[in-house]
Each structure stands twice: as structure tokens, then as C-alpha cells.
Amino acid sequence: MFTYRSPADFNDYLQVGCRVIVQFGSRKIMTGIIGAIHTTPPQKYEAKSLLDILDQEPIIHPPQIKLFQWIADYYMCTLGEVMNVAIPSGLKLSSESRVQLYPDFDLYDSDFDFSDNELLLIEILEKNESLTYSEIGKALQIKNSFSIIKSLVQKDAVIIYEEIKEKYKPKKQRRIRLKSEYEDKKVLESLFKQLESQPKQEELLLAYLQHMPIYKQPELNSKGIEKSLLQTAELSASSLKTLIRNNILEEFEITISRFEDDNSPLTEIKLTENQQHAKNEILDSFKTKDTALLHGITGSGKTEIYISLIKDALESESQVLYLLPEIALTTQIVIRLKKVFGNKVGIYHSKFSDNERVEVWNGVLSGRYQLVLGVRSSIFLPFDNLGMIIVDEEHESSYKQYDPAPRYNARDVALFMAKQHHAKVLLGSATPSLESYFQAKEKKYGLIELNRRYGEAQLPSFEIADMLREGKKKTLKGEFSSLLINHLNEILEKKEQAIIFQNRRGYSPYISCEQCANIPKCTNCAVSLTYHQYKKQLICHYCGYHEPMPNECEACGSKSLKTIGVGTEKLEEDLELLIPEAKIQRMDLDTTRNKNSYERIITDFENQEIDILVGTQMVTKGLDFDHVSLVGVFDIDRMLHFPDFRAYERTFQLTTQVSGRAGRREKKGKVVIQARNVELPILKDIISNNYLKFYDEEIREREMHRYPPFTRLIGIRIKNKDKNLSHRAANRLSNLLKEQLGSQRVLGPQEPVINKIRNEYLVELLIKLERGSIDLNKVKQIIQNCSNEILNEKDLKSSKIVFDVDPY
Known part of the structure; x- marks a missing residue:
């Protein structure tokens, strides 16, 4: 927070939450947001004055500022870091330096000598009001113009100023309408008689009337029609200009939404007896508790219960936030919500452009969107009357932001938001996080169980493919067991579909030399490079570094390079060889980078234009497909043995969730899990869908080893480009913390x-x-x-220290 003086003529317009333009330092012009208004000048610096106020009404509400401050305090970061993530970049200003001639400058009256480039720039600026640095570089045909500009500033020939631009641009539409005096039937007929000698103008006027029924509804004329409707090959462009010039038609501009209104009839949701019972239990629990956990098995119809509760909340004129962990999920659920709630639904996620995000932000501010469906960043939207927050798939790690700060968990922030707004929170999952289920068991949350699938749908049957046994029998086909391949062939004959889940993208985790076992590593990170076949590249999944696939080993020169392990891309390729008649598509980070790629893949799969969908975690989420009867799970051993205390919990969740995609209607689905250790007890819990047994075993482990929910964790990461300095800083910090907190509470450094x-x-x-x-x-x-003590030490101040509250 910084204090600025307000000029007297601004005082009547100041409101907390409005954006202002301020000078920061000697050169920077920045956007500020008014956080408080007071009369106390700062003690340590001279307050500068506000340059301008941008908003007539606040763009954020006071409760949001309190929320941002809570996030900063809880997650150990700065308020600025929270604001930077929270506010769409389209609402921030861009500042660009421009150069213009000094108003009183006279070349012939100057005492200075000028170089050829300086004289050329003065000549160019005489013809242009102002230029940017890059424009000057192009005009002078030099890469660096800074020294020339600096010299001219010192000679009082030019001045540099900041041009402020708002990034958000409303979408405009050009429209045409008939002048109001021609709305009268007799006047219009008289006009057509005048135009008999001008057939092209007459034709254009008739085209307008085809789109605008003036005779039946003259009141619609004021809205006009899109100009593009009259800009066709058949109609004369010059005739349109003539009719406008002659005051028969007029052209005007309106601001329109980037989101199309859907005016199709709305549908009603009817709950089954089982769902209605669960809804009643939720409402009962809300009488005494602010948070309820809906534990409903996959396919039990949780979404219909959510929709019914949303309907009740909207009828009481409250706002609702419906959180989802992944953009992939929004595609299907948006369609369902729009059918029930129409244009009250706003959607907010990272694949939207800056302008689209600003429009949703403004839509929440104005009350246009009562219901927002979005991913974790939706918690920052400017709600002022929030009645309910639904956190679907509440167990998902996607709700946690890892980098940059704030490293928040949207589920946990939602609980704080609800307290602020006196709202209710409904957490929903087929596989709740251990922390949430523990809170429910401790009676801090309401607990509602939904143990039957919707309608006639049944839970799938499971089969374990013993990969070690098949390897000995030599029945493996690449990375596929014969069991899975046989089932894939069967479902294709029945015209059904399959999902293959492999929690690893790319073609192969790494390549290795068969002669010296060398593995290519990233030059920036201590990690092997992942081979991506479609790009013919080795790529680092941490920093993005990439290099072409080598022809020979960089260590020994051997040409014997082989790929080790499999990613989604390799599985896709293997399936194309093993089952050439199948239509196969991959859904992972690489195939869904574009804005509409999720929707396209999901729509194609729904329309049965894809037989087998191969994907990462994206395919495990709450997607609902009618014709999926088989799910294959790859490499479950690797997931179970990942070095993380949540490895078993995540494996149970991911496998159960993806299994739930099979057999969603009256057909019983099948799940094939490929495993090397088929005796693991957790496999029995997954197969029997026994969450309670899994929970009891896992919670005992957590308590024994002092992990959440029995403890709170704060991760600290020390970074330095010098390895020795990173270790020295970590050791110093560890010793200081152990002195203050006790050695049993501080683990590491490692x-x-x-x-x-x-x-x-x-x-x-x-x-x-x-x-x-x-x-x-x-x-x-x-x-x-x-x-801070570490960073103040001269030899360690080059280190960075990052905090992560509630990591993992």
C-alpha cells in the first residue's frame, strides 16, 4: 500500500475500489486501486498526487480487498502479488514512452551541435506529433536509438512522456437503420417511388426491409441491423453510401458482448427420489453448519443436485459461484447450465482472452451474471451478494496454484469467502480429500452420502492385467496387455468407445543410449528431456527448453538411441498400429493448447467421431459420455510409488474417477488396470469402490507420521544460481528456525x-x-x-526464498 495525495477536484469522485493513474518513481506510470481513503500523510516519503481517476464506479468491492489481504497474509506473499493474479490484465493499464519535439525548440536558435542522426530525428519529429522508441529505431534504421534520444533530451530538443492506454477494448458493431421519418408506411411508399430510377438503391432498401419488419413492428427499426448484412456481393456498396449521405439510412455503432446470448427455451430439472433425499439432507445440514460435503459415487447425479440448489439460490436473488478444477469440464456443464439458467451464466477461465475476462468481470459487477462457472481464478471476481459456493471435485490438486505467488488453494479460499458473504459452501466429490472427509467425520462439515448411480446405471466391473505375468508369457503388445487389446477389439465391434488413461504426456519420458546409457538432460534443470514425436524434439516440461531429436549419442557418438517408457503420444501411435481401423484422439496439454481445442475433442467424442480417447488427468474429470464402455489404466505402479505422502490418495482418486467414465447409462462398463504388483491392498479398495476402508487405513498412516489433517505444513524453497550458496542459505535458515520453533518442527534442508x-x-x-x-x-x-535475516546477509542476498503454505 502506498499513500498519494488527492487533488481537491478529485475528492468528490474518490471511492474505495476505483482505479487511479499514479506516478511510481521518476518514470513509471502505473495503475493503482484505492484501498483506503484517509487524511494521514506518510512519514517516510513525500506523497505524490494522483494523476487521474479511471472509474466512476468501483471495479472491486471492499470485501474483495479484505479477501486479497487475507490471501496475502495466509499464503505469505504480498498484497501486490495477489492483486496481480486477481485482476484481469485487461483492467490494468499499459504505459508506453513516446518522444516529441520540445514545444519551444528552434534548431537555428540552438547553441548545440547535432549529429546527422539527431538532425534526421528532428526532421522526422517535425512531421510526426510523437513517436515510440521502436518507431524511432525503424525510422533511423538503427537497433538502439536510446543514446540519440538521451542526447537530444540533454540539448532540450525533445521531451519524453508516457502515453497511457487502457488494454480492455469493448467489442463494437456497426449497424444501419432507416431514418425515423420513413417508419410511416405512406412516407416509405413515397420514397420507393422516388427511387424507381435508382434500381440499386431500391434493391438495397428492400434488402434492409427483408431483415427489418417495419410494417409489422416499426418500433424495432431503432435497433437497426448489422452493417455486414448489407455488405454482400449482390448489393452495391456505393448505393449504401449514397443512401446514408442522403439521410435515408443512418450508420451507428453499439457496444456488444463477446458472449452470444442464448434465447432457446429453458428446461426444468427433476430430481429422483434418491437425489431429492440428498438435497434435503444438504439443506438440513446448512441450518447448523456453513459447509457440507456431498460424497456421491461417480455417476450418482451430483450435478442435478447442484443445479437444483443453484435454482433455489438464484430465486432468492443471491449470486452463486460454481467452481470446477479444469477447463475441460466446463464445456459439458456449461451446456447443461445454459439450458436451465440461460444468459444468467457467466464462464471464467484462463483460455479466455483478456477482453473476454474483463467482460465477465464487468458482468458480475453489473449483475448480468448471477451464476459464474469457473476454474480457481473465479474466486477473485467482484461478487457482492454471494449466497452459495459449490466446489465440484473438491479433492482435485488443480485447485492449488503452485507458481507464481499467491500459492493458494481455491477450495480453502472459498471457505473464507463464504464467511465474508454469510454464504454456504457445498463440497462435492466421489473421492473426497482426506482433509475434507476428516472434517465431516469430526462434525465440522455436514456429511451427505449418495451411494447409488443415477437411473439404471451400474458401477463398472474391474479386471487386473498382470504385466509381469504377461511379460513372461510374451503376450504383451508393446505397452498393452493382451487383456486390454482384446477388450478394445470387442468394444469396437459393438460400436462403443474407450478411454485410455496414462498420467504422462509426450511420446516417451526419455531417450537413452544403448551403448553408454547416457540420458539427455535439460541445460537449465536437473531433469531428463521428454521426447515428443510429433515435434521431433526433446522438451523440458519445467522450463520449456527444447532441442532436436539427436541422431547420435552426445556422450559416446553411438547411433543406438532408444526411447524408454511411454507417454500419451506413444500410446496413441502404438494403438494406431495395433488397431488401425480405430479412430484415435489424444487429449493432453499438447493437444489442448488452443482456446477451443477442449471443446472440439469433447464434441467429437460425444458424436462418436472418436473411438478411443487417450489422455492424461484431463480424461479423469467429471465428463459424461453415453457410449464409453471400457476404460484402461496404465502404469498404476508408478503413480503409487511417487515420492509424496499423498501418492496413495491421488492414485485412488484418479483411478476411481477415470473408472467412473465407463458405463454411464444402462450398460455395465469395464475397467482394465495394468499393474506389475497385483497384490497391493489399495487395488482391492479401488476394485470394490470401498472409499471408507481406504480412508480408515490412510488416516491411520497420516496420524502416525504426523501429516495433514493432523498437522499444518509450510514448505520453504531456497533458490540460488550458485549451488553452494543455496545450501549455505538453507542451512542458515534451518538453524535459525530450529532455534525459534524447535528441531522437531523443522525438516530438512534437503x-x-x-x-x-x-x-x-x-x-x-x-x-x-x-x-x-x-x-x-x-x-x-x-x-x-x-x-529476512538471511537475505540481509551480504553473501546470501542473491538467494530467493519462496513460501508455500499447505503445499501438495
Whole structure:
């Protein structure tokens, strides 16, 4: 927060939440948001004056500022870092330096000598009001014009100023309408008689009347029609100009939404007896608790319950936020919600352009959108009357932001938001996070169980493919078991569909030399490069570094290079060889980078234009397809043995969720899990869909080893381009924290599995804090003070220290 003076003529327009233009430092012009209005001048610096006020009405509400401050405090980051993520970049200003001649400058009256380039620039500026640095560089045909501009500033020949531009641009539409005096039938007939000698003008006027029924509804004429409707090959462009010039037609411009209104009739939702019972239980729990957990097995019809609750909330004129973990999910659910709620639904996610995000933001401000469906960043929208927050698939790790700060979890922020707005929160999942289920068991949340699938749908049957056994029998086909291939052939004969889940994108995790076993590594990160066949490249999934697929080993020169392991791209290629008649599509980060690629793939799959969908976690989410009767799960052993205390929980969730895609209607689906260790107890829990047994076993482990929900965790990551300095800083910080917090609460320092990313060496500490008996805010202050002490040391100040509250 910084304090600025307000000029007297601004005082009547100042409101908390409005954007202002301020000078920051000697040169920068920045957007500020008014956080507080007071009469206390700052003690340590002279307050500058506001340059301008941008908004007549606030773009954020005071409760949002409190929310942003809470996020900054809880997740140990700055308020500015929160605001930067929260506010769409289209609402921030861009500042661009421009150069113009000094108003009183006279070349012939100047005492200075000028170089040829300086004289040329003066000549160019005499013809142009002002130019940017890049425009000057092009005009002078030189790469760096800064020294010339600096010299001219010193000679009082030019001045530099900042031009402020708003990034958001409303979408405009040019329209045409008939002048109001011609709306009268007799006047219009008289006009046509005048135009008998001008057939092209007459034709154009008739074309207008085809789109605009003036005789029946003259009141519609004021709205006009899109200009593009009269700009066809058959109609004369010059005739349109003549009719406008002669005041028969007039052209005007309107601002339109980037989101098309859907005026199709709305549908009603009818709940089954089972769903109605669950809804009643939720409403009962809301009488005494602000949060309820709906534990409903896959396919049990949770979405219909959500829709019914949303309908009730909107009828009471409250706003509703419906959170989803992935953009992939929004495509199907938007269609369902639009059928029920029409144009009250706003959608908000990262694939939207800046302008689209601003329009949704403004739509929430104006009350146009009562219901917002969005991913984690939707929590930052300017709600002022929030009645309910639904967090679907609440267990999902996608709700957690990892980089950059704030490293927040949208599910947990939603709980705080609900308190602010006196709203209710409904968490929903077929596989709840252990923390949420624990809170429900402890009676802090309401708990509603929904154990039957919707309608006649049945849970799928499971088969385990023993990969070690098939390997010995030599029945494997690449990475596919004979069991899975046989089932894939069967479903294709029945004209049904399959989903193959592999939690790893790319063609192959890495390539290796058969002679010396060398594995190509990223130059910036301590990680092997992933081979991507479609690009013929080795790519780092951490920093984006890439290089062409080598022809020979960089270490020994051998040409014997082989790919190790499989990603989604390799599975797609293998399936095309094994089942050439199948139509196969991949859904992962690489195939869904474009804005509408999710929708296209999902629509094609729904329309049965794809037989087999191969994908990463995206295919495990709550997608609903009628014709999927088989799901294949790859590499479950690797997921289970990932070095993370949540590995079993995540594997149970992912496998159960993707299994739920099979047999969504009256057909019983089948799931094939490929495993090397078929005796693992967790496989039995997955097959029997026994969440309670899994929960009981896992919660005992957590309590024994002091992990959440029995403790709070704060991760600390120390980064430095010098490996020795990163270790020294980590050791110093560890010792300071152990002195203050006790050695049993501070784990580490230790190097993470990947100890170098983007040329920075990483060392980690983990703080474990028992719940209930410790002041969390005080501990955070201690951690912050110790970190500042490290960064104030001369030899360690080049380090970066990053905090992650509630990591993983």
C-alpha cells in the first residue's frame, strides 16, 4: 500500500475500489486501486498526487480487498502479488514512452551541435506529433536509438512522456437503420417511388426491409441491423453510401458482448427420489453448519443436485459461484447450465482472452451474471451478494496454484469467502480429500452420502492385467496387455468407445543410449528431456527448453538411441498400429493448447467421431459420455510409488474417477488396470469402490507420521544460481528456525527430486505444525523474520526464498 495525495477536484469522485493513474518513481506510470481513503500523510516519503481517476464506479468491492489481504497474509506473499493474479490484465493499464519535439525548440536558435542522426530525428519529429522508441529505431534504421534520444533530451530538443492506454477494448458493431421519418408506411411508399430510377438503391432498401419488419413492428427499426448484412456481393456498396449521405439510412455503432446470448427455451430439472433425499439432507445440514460435503459415487447425479440448489439460490436473488478444477469440464456443464439458467451464466477461465475476462468481470459487477462457472481464478471476481459456493471435485490438486505467488488453494479460499458473504459452501466429490472427509467425520462439515448411480446405471466391473505375468508369457503388445487389446477389439465391434488413461504426456519420458546409457538432460534443470514425436524434439516440461531429436549419442557418438517408457503420444501411435481401423484422439496439454481445442475433442467424442480417447488427468474429470464402455489404466505402479505422502490418495482418486467414465447409462462398463504388483491392498479398495476402508487405513498412516489433517505444513524453497550458496542459505535458515520453533518442527534442508530448475539450484525445508495448540500467524512472522535475516546477509542476498503454505 502506498499513500498519494488527492487533488481537491478529485475528492468528490474518490471511492474505495476505483482505479487511479499514479506516478511510481521518476518514470513509471502505473495503475493503482484505492484501498483506503484517509487524511494521514506518510512519514517516510513525500506523497505524490494522483494523476487521474479511471472509474466512476468501483471495479472491486471492499470485501474483495479484505479477501486479497487475507490471501496475502495466509499464503505469505504480498498484497501486490495477489492483486496481480486477481485482476484481469485487461483492467490494468499499459504505459508506453513516446518522444516529441520540445514545444519551444528552434534548431537555428540552438547553441548545440547535432549529429546527422539527431538532425534526421528532428526532421522526422517535425512531421510526426510523437513517436515510440521502436518507431524511432525503424525510422533511423538503427537497433538502439536510446543514446540519440538521451542526447537530444540533454540539448532540450525533445521531451519524453508516457502515453497511457487502457488494454480492455469493448467489442463494437456497426449497424444501419432507416431514418425515423420513413417508419410511416405512406412516407416509405413515397420514397420507393422516388427511387424507381435508382434500381440499386431500391434493391438495397428492400434488402434492409427483408431483415427489418417495419410494417409489422416499426418500433424495432431503432435497433437497426448489422452493417455486414448489407455488405454482400449482390448489393452495391456505393448505393449504401449514397443512401446514408442522403439521410435515408443512418450508420451507428453499439457496444456488444463477446458472449452470444442464448434465447432457446429453458428446461426444468427433476430430481429422483434418491437425489431429492440428498438435497434435503444438504439443506438440513446448512441450518447448523456453513459447509457440507456431498460424497456421491461417480455417476450418482451430483450435478442435478447442484443445479437444483443453484435454482433455489438464484430465486432468492443471491449470486452463486460454481467452481470446477479444469477447463475441460466446463464445456459439458456449461451446456447443461445454459439450458436451465440461460444468459444468467457467466464462464471464467484462463483460455479466455483478456477482453473476454474483463467482460465477465464487468458482468458480475453489473449483475448480468448471477451464476459464474469457473476454474480457481473465479474466486477473485467482484461478487457482492454471494449466497452459495459449490466446489465440484473438491479433492482435485488443480485447485492449488503452485507458481507464481499467491500459492493458494481455491477450495480453502472459498471457505473464507463464504464467511465474508454469510454464504454456504457445498463440497462435492466421489473421492473426497482426506482433509475434507476428516472434517465431516469430526462434525465440522455436514456429511451427505449418495451411494447409488443415477437411473439404471451400474458401477463398472474391474479386471487386473498382470504385466509381469504377461511379460513372461510374451503376450504383451508393446505397452498393452493382451487383456486390454482384446477388450478394445470387442468394444469396437459393438460400436462403443474407450478411454485410455496414462498420467504422462509426450511420446516417451526419455531417450537413452544403448551403448553408454547416457540420458539427455535439460541445460537449465536437473531433469531428463521428454521426447515428443510429433515435434521431433526433446522438451523440458519445467522450463520449456527444447532441442532436436539427436541422431547420435552426445556422450559416446553411438547411433543406438532408444526411447524408454511411454507417454500419451506413444500410446496413441502404438494403438494406431495395433488397431488401425480405430479412430484415435489424444487429449493432453499438447493437444489442448488452443482456446477451443477442449471443446472440439469433447464434441467429437460425444458424436462418436472418436473411438478411443487417450489422455492424461484431463480424461479423469467429471465428463459424461453415453457410449464409453471400457476404460484402461496404465502404469498404476508408478503413480503409487511417487515420492509424496499423498501418492496413495491421488492414485485412488484418479483411478476411481477415470473408472467412473465407463458405463454411464444402462450398460455395465469395464475397467482394465495394468499393474506389475497385483497384490497391493489399495487395488482391492479401488476394485470394490470401498472409499471408507481406504480412508480408515490412510488416516491411520497420516496420524502416525504426523501429516495433514493432523498437522499444518509450510514448505520453504531456497533458490540460488550458485549451488553452494543455496545450501549455505538453507542451512542458515534451518538453524535459525530450529532455534525459534524447535528441531522437531523443522525438516530438512534437503534437495528435492528435481534440484535444479531454470538454472537455479533448489533446497527445501518443511515446517510441520501441530493443529490447535500453536499460533499460526506468530509462526509465519518468525519464518518471515528469519528469512529476512538471511537475505540481509551480504553473501546470501542473491538467494530467493519462496513460501508455500499447505503445499501438495
